[in-house]
Amino acid sequence: MLTRILSKGFIFVALGxxxxxxxxxxxxxxxxxxxxxxxxxxxxxxxxxxxxxxxFDAILEVTTKDNQKLxxxxxxxxxxxxxxxxxxxxxxxxxxVEMLFDGKTLTLFGNNANLYTQISVPGTxxxxxxxxxxxxxxxxxxxxxLMSNVYGELMAGVIDVKxxxxxxxxxxxxxxxxxxxxxxxxxxxxxxxxxxxPCRYVITSKDIPHSPQYSVQIRNWKTGSAVxxxxxxxxxxxxxxxxxxxxxxxxxxxxxxxxxxxxx
Numbered sequence: 579m580l581t582r583i584l585s586k587g588f589i590f591v592a593l594g595x596x597x598x599x600x601x602x603x604x605x606x607x608x609x610x611x612x613x614x615x616x617x618x619x620x621x622x623x624x625x626x627x628x629x630x631x632x633x634f635d636a637i638l639e640v641t642t643k644d645n646q647k648l649x650x651x652x653x654x655x656x657x658x659x660x661x662x663x664x665x666x667x668x669x670x671x672x673x674x675v676e677m678l679f680d681g682k683t684l685t686l687f688g689n690n691a692n693l694y695t696q697i698s699v700p701g702t703x704x705x706x707x708x709x710x711x712x713x714x715x716x717x718x719x720x721x722x723x724l725m726s727n728v729y730g731e732l733m734a735g736v737i738d739v740k741x742x743x744x745x746x747x748x749x750x751x752x753x754x755x756x757x758x759x760x761x762x763x764x765x766x767x768x769x770x771x772x773x774x775x776p777c778r779y780v781i782t783s784k785d786i787p788h789s790p791q792y793s794v795q796i797r798n799w800k801t802g803s804a805v806x807x808x809x810x811x812x813x814x815x816x817x818x819x820x821x822x823x824x825x826x827x828x829x830x831x832x833x834x835x836x837x838x839x840x841x842x
Contacts, residue, residue: 613741613755614733617766620774621729629805631657632775633798636668636720639790647788658724661702663810666718678812679706685812686826692816695823702726714823720794723776732766735759744770747777748797761785775799 624630638650652670662681669675674689679699684706687694699709704725711717718724722731738758745754745767752767753774767778780793 609741610739613739613757616741616753616755616768616774617732618729620766620768620776621727621732623774624723624728624776625726627801628660629658629802630660631655631798631800631805632796634794634796636792636794638792641786641788641790645788647790656724657805657808658703659808659810661704661726663808664703664706664724665808665810678810679703680810683812684710686823687812687818688826689816691827692818693821693826694812694814694818695821695826696812697823720779720781720792723779723794732757732764735761747795750777752777769799773799773801 633653633655635653636651638652639647640650641647650670652668652673654666654668657665662679664677664679666677667675676685676687676689678685678687681702682698682700684697684699685694686697697714699706701709707718707721707725711721722728725731736757736759740756742754742756745752747767751770753770754765754767756763756765758764762784763782765778765780766776768774769777776796778793778795780791782789782791
């Protein structure tokens, strides 16, 4: 993550980055076209996969009122059966949660509190993402990568595109692309060869002081018959108590003792 490192080495690196920018090749338009093509290929590949599963590691940066930047780490799993089924888990230092959706009912289960809630949300995964974001103010981190049209979701409002060559994420050689819109900068590393899945996705907020980032790194990518079967139904094997969605504690990506805004 971007930390404030006051050292000669950091200054030299920063100057090197500046020189890279000043020495950008004149073929920027070709690079932009290549980047869009690579992103579109990833989007088409993702949409063509009916069954997908992967593990992920995520880091959410937050900035305190005294300008200290903190990184909240979590890990989890995602299993998708398009167009209307998904199971996702996320475990961090303050939460151990599970989300299940069978095309009709969304279940949110807090393992630590042994509480769950259910919401009727008939429709596709795309519809689920929109309902959670707009009606319940519970956006799914990096949900754009799970939609049926990743390219359309990510490219909305983009004003700058860069193809930055290649990089290696967890041993996988990737194409490295960077994009900008008015609110955020975002970067994506896409696996090369036959299965162009997203290996890492980083979003940087430009309208929040100190530009905090959210990053997700994907591993153990599987598709098709390699994905374990799942009925996506909630079994309540722990005899959890059912509560209203507003009373479900421990589901936020932030710990309960973190306060938003001026009350931080």
